Amino acid sequence: MIEQKQGLDRPMKRRMAINAITTNTGLFQFRTDELTNYHVDALKDAIGRGNELDALDVWEDPKSGKLIVIDGHHRLAAYLKAGHKQKIAVLIHRCTQKQARLLALEGNAKTRLPMTPEERYEAAWTLDSEGGYSKAEITKYTGVGDGTVAAMRRAMKQFKDAGDEVPTSWYEAKMLMKGWETFAGSV
Numbered sequence: 001m002i003e004q005k006q007g008l009d010r011p012m013k014r015r016m017a018i019n020a021i022t023t024n025t026g027l028f029q030f031r032t033d034e035l036t037n038y039h040v041d042a043l044k045d046a047i048g049r050g051n052e053l054d055a056l057d058v059w060e061d062p063k064s065g066k067l068i069v070i071d072g073h074h075r076l077a078a079y080l081k082a083g084h085k086q087k088i089a090v091l092i093h094r095c096t097q098k099q100a101r102l103l104a105l106e107g108n109a110k111t112r113l114p115m116t117p118e119e120r121y122e123a124a125w126t127l128d129s130e131g132g133y134s135k136a137e138i139t140k141y142t143g144v145g146d147g148t149v150a151a152m153r154r155a156m157k158q159f160k161d162a163g164d165e166v167p168t169s170w171y172e173a174k175m176l177m178k179g180w181e182t183f184a185g186s187v
Contacts (some may be wrong), residue, residue, distance in 0.1 A: 012094075013092075016087055021068075028073075046078075054089075057090070059100035120173070124152060159173070
């Protein structure tokens with residue numbers, strides 16, 4: 001469960017029908033594979049044994065009012081696969097989209113199915129490419145080191161200064177960079 005953070009309202013705990021919850025994996029899923037089938041199956045088995053899973057963290061989109069999963073994609077998939085008909089526990093977060101994205105990363109960093117190091121680097125690259133996130137936010141929420149984020153920023157600047165298109169992935173950027181070993185924080 002995502003704890004209350006300074007500057008965010010306390011999430012509201014509710015029980016919701018599964019069909020009232022949606023996903024937007026492009027916005028809130030930073031994993032390479034959206035779902036890991038064996039994990040979904042293990043959760044489905046737990047539901048089949050009568051266990052209720054932890055509450056899903058959902059973001060209430062202020063524009064549409066939709067409840068979108070921030071953290072709990074595997075749990076939602078397991079409920080659906082199990083054919084679960086009862087309402088499920090959710091924590092509704094009313095915050096900015098930026099704050100919700102950071103909550104999604106934080107939730108994935110602490111789950112039993114943690115993000116791989118490569119997924120963390122790609123998430124850091126994605127957030128930094130989008131702009132609007134501080135180095136401290138990126139390091140805190142992705143778990144990527146300060147030196148690596150600094151190297152990412154130098155690489156982005158180098159691509160932009162050269163008039164080149166910024167690669168969409170950190171892996172691709174590293175492959176394109178000449179003299180990569182001179183960058184601090186290389187992986």
